[in-house]
Amino acid sequence: MQSGFDEYASMNVERAANPLDAAIAERDADILSMVRRSLDRKDVLLAFQPVVACRNPEHIAFFEGLIRVLDDTGRIIPAAEFINACENTETGRIIDCLALELGLETLARAPELRLAINMSARSIGYSRWTKTLHAGLDGRPTVAERLIIEITESSTIAMPDITKAFMEEMQLIGVSFALDDFGAGYTAFRHLRDFDFDIIKIAGEFIRGIHSDPDNRVLTQALVSISKQFDMFTVAEAVECEEDAKLLIEMGADCMQGYYFGVPTTRPSWPDFPREILRAG
Numbered sequence: 001m002q003s004g005f006d007e008y009a010s011m012n013v014e015r016a017a018n019p020l021d022a023a024i025a026e027r028d029a030d031i032l033s034m035v036r037r038s039l040d041r042k043d044v045l046l047a048f049q050p051v052v053a054c055r056n057p058e059h060i061a062f063f064e065g066l067i068r069v070l071d072d073t074g075r076i077i078p079a080a081e082f083i084n085a086c087e088n089t090e091t092g093r094i095i096d097c098l099a100l101e102l103g104l105e106t107l108a109r110a111p112e113l114r115l116a117i118n119m120s121a122r123s124i125g126y127s128r129w130t131k132t133l134h135a136g137l138d139g140r141p142t143v144a145e146r147l148i149i150e151i152t153e154s155s156t157i158a159m160p161d162i163t164k165a166f167m168e169e170m171q172l173i174g175v176s177f178a179l180d181d182f183g184a185g186y187t188a189f190r191h192l193r194d195f196d197f198d199i200i201k202i203a204g205e206f207i208r209g210i211h212s213d214p215d216n217r218v219l220t221q222a223l224v225s226i227s228k229q230f231d232m233f234t235v236a237e238a239v240e241c242e243e244d245a246k247l248l249i250e251m252g253a254d255c256m257q258g259y260y261f262g263v264p265t266t267r268p269s270w271p272d273f274p275r276e277i278l279r280a281g
Contacts, residue, residue, distance in 0.1 A: 028085040034071055035082050035091055043070035044098045046106065047078070047264035051116070051235055051257040054249045061255050062114035062148060065106065066264050067099040076266070079118075087120055087155075096123040097132050104136030107143045110270055116148035116178055121155035124166045137173070145174035148199065153181050156195070164195055171196065178235070183223050193230060200227040204238025207258070211243035221251050228252070 038044060046065040053059045069077050086092040096119045103117035123129045137144050149170070156163050156179060167177050178199035179192075183206055202223050206216045220236070227234045236248045239258030248256055 031082050031085040032089065032091055034077075035069055035086055035095070037072065038069035038077075039091065039094055039098070041070075042098075044068070044095075044102070045070075045076075045266055046099065046102045047076075047266050048115075048268040049257060049264040050262040051255050052261050053255055054253050057245065057256070057261065062116060063268065064116040064118075064150070064257065064264075065099065065103045067095055067102075067118065068266065078264075087152075088122070092120060093123050093126045093129065096120060096126070097129045100129060100132050101136065103147070104132070104140075104143060107146050108136070108140055111142060113270060114146045114148065116150050118150045118152070118180065121151050121159045121163045121166075124159070124162050144170075145176075147174075148176045148178055150178040150180045150201070153179055153184060160194065167196060171198075179232075181237075182227075183219070192226075197230075197232050199233045199235055201235045201237050201257075202227075202253075204258070207236045207244060207248070208238045208240060209244065211241070211247050217247070217251075220248075224251055224253055 045068050047068050048063045048065055050060045051062050051064060053061045067079050067083075069082065071077050083092070083095070086095060099117050100119065103115055107113055107115055119129070137147075151163065171177070176198040177196075178201055179195070179197045180201050181203040182200045184203035200223070202220060206220045206223070210216045210220060224234050233255070234253045235255040235257055236253045237257050239245050239248065239256040239260050241260055245256055245260055
């Protein structure tokens with residue numbers, strides 16, 4: 001008997017309207033199959049990337065925990081290679097659950113750490129995700145105040161009422177929220193003022209090479225100004241060179257993240273990180 005997952009993938013391929021659509025649908029079905037096998041084996045882990053303070057780039061403000069899966073050969077696969085194919089499916093919900101589980105366990109083991117974990121607003125109200133969150137916070141009084149939940153801008157704008165109510169509930173117990181990829185094509189500014197995000201992460205497409213791009217300098221300065229108007233902390237993503245970093249400091253950004261300051265690693269250097277790599281339980 002065909003599983004629900006296999007049936008979903010087959011239907012997507014069959015419904016493709018032209019050869020290009022069929023090829024894309026088949027590719028996504030292959031990606032979903034690979035990710036599902038990884039999840040079944042619990043071959044899932046986090047890679048950690050530092051976010052540094054502009055006022056003192058030697059100081060790490062917090063880390064972002066980025067979900068990774070191991071494919072059938074044991075190769076580590078970054079989220080960029082599979083998340084788009086998964087986000088609107090049950091597999092996407094499971095990925096969010098496992099990322100949260102790993103993040104909460106990391107926070108419990110490293111009491112000085114602040115950590116951001118990604119989720120889609122589509123996981124709000126998903127029973128397993130909610131249970132994972134409460135189980136990871138119960139009896140751990142400092143974890144909530146060190147947890148940052150990053151929500152993708154596209155899903156936030158698609159589900160504004162649900163997202164707003166969830167944020168208000170969690171912020172009461174100390175959880176912070178970051179709006180990911182701010183400005184990356186989905187922004188509805190009329191909604192932004194209705195949310196109370198603690199952190200705005202400016203999309204890397206505006207930041208990468210900004211020192212030599214006058215248009216992106218103007219756009220980024222506007223995004224920084226908008227964030228300050230709403231009392232939201234700003235993080236510039238995808239900072240890859242000294243020239244970009246210096247300009248962002250001059251613009252008044254609060255933090256920076258990118259390869260210039262550190263690549264994502266599954267074995268970070270903070271003292272409390274366990275010697276074994278954490279895997280989902």
